[in-house]
Amino acid sequence: MITPATLDRTVRAALEEDAPWGDLTSAALLPADARATADLVAREPGVLSGGDVFAAAFTLTDATVEVDLHVADGDRFGAGDVLASVQGPARSILTAERVALNFTQRMSGIATLTTTYVDAVDGTGVRIADTRKTTPGLREFERHAVVSGGGSNHRRSLSDAVMAKDNHLAVLRQGGHDLAGALRDALARLPHTTHVVVEVDRLDQIPAVLDGGADTVLLDNFSLDDLRSAVALIAGRATAEASGGVSLDTVRAIAETGVQVISVGALTHSARALDLGLDVRIG
Template structure:
């Protein structure tokens, strides 16, 4: 089956998986497996879903098995971005039983968490159907796992916000306070920012939005913690002149009404900071 999404280079992902394997193997490796599994024992194992969801993390699972034993053969049945149901086989691994067992937990930890992110993202995206609004993630990610967690958001049909502080200028409320207000902070952007850099500014009141429109210098406005009627007024005020992103208190049961206001993006930190790991298992 052709993957729905092009994979990232293994070279980028290997350090993440290697660190997880180092943590799990400890100072002396898998002593249980070495003690009870005779050398040369071969098995075929399956990664199976115990609940429905959206696939993500198969590439990292494959790297985990390969780093433990390059001779293992892994066949992915459900590529990243594909839906699956309870009992479905996501991948098969064949080879030395000891190698499969030693890589099992790290492979499932990555796949379960990333499937959880993709699945939750897909649920949020479903609430925007019939609108132009896109669901995007935030930088509220697990330290060290931002790249793969944001990739899982893509697998669920969402979009990515900044990967790092160096990707774009995002002026938050504390920046505004420290700089002395909206006018001076936007003046500083106009004077110092590269013409290649996108600029987003956060506002939480319509009076601030009016000042941003008057000052100029921003490409995107983040509408923070506004209720739905206020978001609707903000969309009318901007009238397509700037990209609008709604943020703050974006629960799943609220997404449809927020999308209906006409905002371009809804950013949801919960996609990565409050996700539930999906229940996957490895069966011999």
């Protein structure tokens, strides 16, 4: 969830970056009393995310600007649909335009891509989840966009859950530590509410992870046959999560192996900005 404080701080920073000494063009060219009405128009179909962020870019620029959102986050829309309308001082609207669009295009692109993955596994009961492969400083916005698209969020940060990945396991092996024992020792020190995830890339690693008491086994870059074997080996003792090599071409087959979660880094690191435009009404 994007908190009000995060929304305010991040959008203000973006506005300051884009107009550190004001909007020279609008101030020089437009009369101070000029007013305008503009529409946020979709140039292509998609799923909206970032409506509140879009509105904040205008209202933080000028509290007198009025923003009317016609589509809610998570709603699908078609090319040509009017998603929001803005009215107020023309200088203020044009000063905020690019920042408002940058956030909404980026977030709607993530939501739209997420929806394609969620649709691809429809009926399997599998969750499509994001990862920490997010734009620095924009994680909460991108995580919100994933949820707008019907996906689920993974851990928010390094502080939220234990997630032992390949390099953690390599350090343990280098020190001669037993994985199951290391996990049991960690669980004894952690609060009982802490979720523990362990990444494996081979079937023979799974028994130690289960013996150590992990809550989720993250199956990284497994073949379909090995995923099916891993699910059978885990046998409900932990959540089976697949990751690595996931694409729209492969996600359905991965879901059908019996895993409960598929994490997809591409949702945030490879989503393209959706084509949205702000059109000033003439006449």
